[in-house]
Amino acid sequence: MKRVIILLAGLILLMLSACQITPHQENDTKKIENNLAAVEDHSSIETPSELIDEKGSKKQDHSSIEAPPELTYEKGPKKQDHSSIETPQKLTDVKIPKKQNQWNLLLANGEFPLPEDFRVPALKQLSTGHMVDSRIYEDLQHMLVDAKAAGVSPIICSAYRSVDRQTTLFNQRVAREIDSGKNEENAVAATAMVIAVPGTSEHHTGLAVDIVDINYQLLNEEQENTPAQKWLMVNSYKYGFILRYPKDKVDITGIVYEPWHYRYVGKDVAKAIFERRITLEEYLDAH
Numbered sequence: 031m032k033r034v035i036i037l038l039a040g041l042i043l044l045m046l047s048a049c050q051i052t053p054h055q056e057n058d059t060k061k062i063e064n065n066l067a068a069v070e071d072h073s074s075i076e077t078p079s080e081l082i083d084e085k086g087s088k089k090q091d092h093s094s095i096e097a098p099p100e101l102t103y104e105k106g107p108k109k110q111d112h113s114s115i116e117t118p119q120k121l122t123d124v125k126i127p128k129k130q131n132q133w134n135l136l137l138a139n140g141e142f143p144l145p146e147d148f149r150v151p152a153l154k155q156l157s158t159g160h161m162v163d164s165r166i167y168e169d170l171q172h173m174l175v176d177a178k179a180a181g182v183s184p185i186i187c188s189a190y191r192s193v194d195r196q197t198t199l200f201n202q203r204v205a206r207e208i209d210s211g212k213n214e215e216n217a218v219a220a221t222a223m224v225i226a227v228p229g230t231s232e233h234h235t236g237l238a239v240d241i242v243d244i245n246y247q248l249l250n251e252e253q254e255n256t257p258a259q260k261w262l263m264v265n266s267y268k269y270g271f272i273l274r275y276p277k278d279k280v281d282i283t284g285i286v287y288e289p290w291h292y293r294y295v296g297k298d299v300a301k302a303i304f305e306r307r308i309t310l311e312e313y314l315d316a317h
C-alpha cells in the first residue's frame with residue numbers, strides 16, 4: 031500500500047512538472063549566461079492544473095481536429111495572408127515582404143521589445159484553452175492534424191501571454207529572489223535569466239506556441255529527441271512555422287536553444303528561413 035502511495039505521489043509530481051524548466055536546462059542557462067544570452071522561459075507561466083487538464087482531457091485531440099468554426103482572415107489587411115500565395119517556386123522568386131507593417135514578421139526580443147503602439151491581435155482559443163492570433167489558427171490546426179496523422183502526438187503547452195501577465199510573473203519572481211537574499215539589481219538580473227522581461231517575449235504577439243510531445247513534456251534539450259519534435263522540425267515550415275531558437279544561433283537570437291518554441295511567420299518566409307537555415311533576425315536583416 032505504501033508503495034502504491036509513493037508511486038502515485040511520484041506520478042503526480044511528474045505531471046505537475048510538465049512543461050517546466052528542469053535542472054538540466056537551468057545548467058544550460060548558466061552556461062549561456064556567460065555568453066550574455068537571455069532565456070525566454072515559460073516554466074512558471076502555466077499552472078499545473080492547466081497542464082493536467084490538457085493531459086487529462088480526452089476530448090482534446092478531437093476538438094483540435096475539428097475545422098475552426100470561424101476564421102478571421104478577412105479582418106486583417108489584404109496582404110496579410112502570405113500562406114495563400116500559391117506557388118512559391120524557387121527562393122529567389124518568393125516575394126519577400128518588407129518588415130514594416132508585416133504582422134507575421136513582428137519582432138519581439140531583448141533588443142527589440144514590442145513597439146509602444148502594439149495592440150493585441152484578435153485572439154482565438156484552442157481546445158487546450160490557450161489563445162493564439164486568430165490569423166494563425168487554421169495553419170496551426172492543420173499542422174497538428176497532419177502531425178497526428180503521421181503518428182506523432184504534439185500538444186501545445188503555452189501560447190499567447192499578455193504583457194500584464196508576464197509583468198506579474200516577473201515581479202513575483204523578483205520578490206522571491208529578494209526574499210532569498212539578493213539585492214534588487216541582482217534579483218532582477220537573476221529573474222531575467224529565466225523569465226523574459228515583459229514586452230520582449232514573442233508570446234505577447236500570439237504568434238508563438240510552445241509545443242511538446244505528449245509523452246515528454248519537459249522543456250529541456252531532450253525535447254528535440256521526441257517523435258513530435260522530430261516531425262515538427264522538418265515539417266513545421268510547410269504550415270508557416272519556424273523553430274525560432276535553434277541550437278547554433280544563440281548568439282543571434284539571444285535565447286537559449288528551445289526545441290519546443292515555434293513561431294508563425296507565414297509559409298513563404300518559413301520556407302525561406304528553413305531552407306537557408308537562418309533565424310528571423312537574419313531574415314529581417316537581409317530584407
Ligand SMILES: [Zn+2]
Pocket residue numbers: 070072188233238239240290291292
Ligand atoms: Zn515559447
